[in-house]
Amino acid sequence: MTKETLTIAICGDKGVGKSSLVLSLAKGRFLSNLQDVIPAVTIPRDFSSNPYSARRTILVDTSEAEPEKLQMELRNADVIWLVYCDRESYERVSLHWMMMFRSMGLNIPVVLCKNKCDEYPGGDVYSNSVALDDTKIEDEEFIPILMEFKEVDTCVKTSAKNQFNVNQAFYLCQRSITNPIAPLFDSRIGELKPLAVNALERIFLLSDKDQDNYLNDAEMMALQKKCFNKSIDVAELSFIKKILSDISLNPHEFINTPLYVPDRGLTLDGFLMLNRIYTEKGRHETTWDLLRAFHYTDSLCINDKVLYPKLNVPDTSSVELSPKGYRFLVELFRRFDKNNDGGLNEEELQFLFRRTPGLPYLWTATNFPFSTVVNNRGFITLQGWLAQWSMTTFLDYKITTAYLIYFGYEDDVKEVLHVTKARKMRRRKGRLYRSPVSDRKVFNCFVVGKPNSGKSSLLESFLGRVFAESYCPTIRPKIAVNSLELKGGKQYYLILQEFGEQESAILENKEKLSECDVVCLTYDSSDPESFSHLVELLDKYRYLRDLPLVFVALKADLDKQQQRCSIQPDVFTDSLFLDHPLHISSTWAASLNELFIKITEAALVPGESTPGFPPEERTSDTDYRQTAVILGSAVGFISLLTFTMVKLLKPAKFGR
Template sequence: MAKEQIKVVVCGDDGVGKTSLIACLVKDQYIPNLQDRLSPVTIPRDFSSSPFSPKASVLVDTTSYDLPQLHYELKSADVIWLVYSDHESYDRVALYWMMMFRSLGVNLPVILCKNKCDTTLHGSEGTHAKDINAEDKASENTKIEDEEFIPILREFKEVETCIKTSAKDKMNVNQAFYLCQRSITHPIAPLFDPRVGELKPLTVLALKRIFLLSDKDQDGFLNDEELSVLQRRSFGKSIDTQELQFIKETLLNLSISPQEYANYILFVPGKGITKDGFLVLNKLYSEKGRHETTWGILRAFHYTDSLSINDKVLYPKMDISDSASVELSPLGYRFLVELFLTFDKDNDGGLNDQELAFLFKTTPGIPKLWTETNFPFSTVVNNQACVTLQGWLAQWTMTTFLDYRTTTEYLVYLGIEKDARLALQVTKARKKRRRNGKYYRAPVTDRKVFSCYVIGKPHSGKSSLLESFVGMSFSESYTPTIRPRIGVNSLELKGSKQYYLILQEFGEQEPAILENVEKMKECDVLCLTYDSSDPESFSYLFELINQHQHLQNLPMIFVALKADLDKQQQRCYIQPDDFTDQLFVDHPLHVSSAWSSSLNELFIKLTEAGLEPAKNTPGLAPDTAREEVDYWQYALVATSAVGFTSLFTFTFFKLFRSLRSGST
């Protein structure tokens, strides 16, 4: 983003032409006989300028007579335009001015300007002007400039560049001002170290990442099409054919010349520019003062002046209410599918460790959230323990649901070109309804991802349930769960609608999680498990629900695990079926890891409980309105039955009397 305004402080010995330079820049003409110092001048940005140019620049004229004011202006400056004009003022650049800047603690870019070069060109006194032709004179001037500029550039890293100017001839005045702006908008210091003549390490890392992201077919070369795409992204226009050919020839010549690049492959005809060639190309830009080209590339990939990616891009602000959730949008899923297919080099339908490492090469590494949740075994893997496309999408779905900032961060690192927020969508806030004096969650219509907490006594089978959920085979060995575990997978419900379910068990943290009311609000459905073959197992749930009354505000599904073993009578104040009847929820579902159909039924039921919370929320007796309808239906039937009985009795009585009278 462009800096709002930059402050350029013009300083130097009195009489070097500072005021004339400013006046010439503003009026576009030489103005003689100016006052000693001009008031600050504001120059608005030209609409044709780069979008990274400041909206305005303020030029501040100074004089060495007022040192306190000079020091004040220097301390509040963004860039220093240091001017000298003769041998005496040149000597004071190193001996006085640069020392002053350092003593003030001013670490700013300095643009060194040799002014009054009109006298140099034409001869201040006309000496030898007729004896030296123009070409020889230009060559002599260049040599003089090199002798003056190079020692300063080598000694003072603050000096970014040097230029000669003339206010009288309007020579390079605009260019000098542009260099001042460019030192802020496109600083050379973060990119290139002129003392060793190399790109700085952070620049190399950033450019390597950009090369990898731009190499769409991942063949190690930037072909013409990939270069054109990079050009359009960086500068908004296609690369010129002649310029492209010039770049290729330059790199090819450097590769075959007996110089520093002779051992590097920079360009391969028919394939494209290599990574080394891309780095060398940007090094040449910096050496030749064209580092704004490199900055154009870096800024297109959201790099800041410190060569870190902009936090506002990595973590864009999103408006999310407390009870809403964040999911991937179709754009997000499409990007992740394309990413998976690109890096599945062996086309086996899974990403192995090497493919994953290469995929995450443009990022800080596999997300911390993933390593903490035992990826890839938190989702679906194939027989070689490689994450499948189904598991890949499920893992990102879970990541987005639990911490969407990680998703936006990694989407940017992985090269999404659009705003990362477009890859996400925010669901509506949960609504509540009331029945029989109890509030409960309303049915869900816009969510595809649901979070389920798996709660139960240790050894009840929670871990095996999670492993079965992600397709892992059942193991007889038992390992107590210490740290939290998580599993995510997709499910298909009636109507071919796809949903994602996230199962979590908390190990030793379970008591603390259950006491945390705010944490429990993040849960969509509770899966309350007990071992049906262990008579002591259900009492844990009974005590838990009575101890934590807030759990009864959530939908819950009771599950009797290990149903393939002999069922035991529970040693509890109340049996599971009777307890669920009291809560007005379904009886426990009997499940076994050996019965795949029962597992699928459970996972679907958990998802449906997230979609329609009322059906599984404790304490909700049948709907009162429905009871009233049923009552009147029963009353009508009863009335009809009574009426029919009365009519039948009356008719039978009359018939009986008539028969009796006849017999008499």
């Protein structure tokens, strides 16, 4: 909880000893002849040795003689300390007080306290649960109320006169707030609740470092150290093993289910059973310590501040993975590649994502894993895995931070990110254009053009795959992301996006265009109606001329057609002071390589590909361009060679 001050409202019939309990707690001694209602008492956060007093606590005494004030205090309270002392006040607990709380719609825990137990020899505490061990003596007064009212968290007997259990009752009130049992345990059926089970299952999976489905001694000790900052006692560990190994002590549903296997460790069922025992025996703070060490809130969700840390990202900056982030993802891939075949199959992916809400929507919406590099069996490779996360971080870094926490990243998750410098602008003859880029490794390219111009085929070729000859129109957006290793060992990631029916909406969205590094304008060189579509786009969306543009003539292996347009491609690009369109074919490996280099070059040196600037005005950018590393392969020499040989053996029309 984030609340700094907790409020406890102490209520009950007149004469049950409410004021005496408050002053006995505050003063450490019994005081007689008190006024009916005493002022609120503040208990400091370091009161005594209370393990739950991490926050300041206010004790508010109440009186039924002032009903309006009573209701106000109850509504402001975090927990109710309900006191009775005799048969008459006991009966009013269920007939009056609990009914009043429900009629007010209060949804806060109640600690039931039987006061004036001056002759009581021992101090048993009763939780709203059914105990497994035989050492707890169930009180006939408490059980009916515990069974009927789930709001009652704990019951305790006290004596303000003898200072018996007064501190304990206060501790239980605080614990019911800081470590509530309600989210963990369903007292009606005597089982952990589903959300608690899901959270504990994830903790088990993260703690099972060798992934053998058992928590061995070393893993148990590591978990203990992480959650409690101390080593587990050997005797306690042996006791846990004994309890879980003794079938006679286990509930009926676990008789045929191993909870602990000698020389292997705790099973998942054993881990869940252990936490069930903790909650049933009133030690649910132990389970909460486990949960909070893994950033769970009282609602059993991972804290949003951990999943989505605040990051200062200027409007023209991008977010990329840092070297630490890449190392973590490489280690994760290798750990879950069980058969060491260099690819994550469907089963391995499912096991990896068991600790998360499932695949990110961004992935499922863009046909993962076929949005990146897969092997010949369709399994994502390490190259594709890193490319996919590079794309995810660039498009929505919050997905990356959240999933790395789900995967068990334990340090400050902001360390896995690198925020690039804000994009700078230069001015030339009254026009602004983007400055050369020096610190970015991930670039975003929008692939735009008339339907059936070959855009989807271009994306498939970028991933080293042979595109099907049959034409299938693109409806939903598509993404292809791959790495480019350039001369000198410098590596970049290039994202190609095709938008299908959403293309017009994207081009009208200037915020989306600000995320674009290069626009790749494609047309079918064998279709005489294709190029006019690009001319119309640039006339309709004039602001596209402020971005780096690369023109591409696809299906160049087919017969070139004169374009039925007011201006031919070469003349049009000359008028924009841009390079002529590259002629690309899936049968020409070198042409594909040249295109991906040119797109990367346009992203690195935007001024060279921004329309409207004659070459003689580009000297400074040209010098930068000459020093930039722009040679390399988009998909690697071997994949391109294989791709070319397949096409030579069976000629196919590009983009068909």
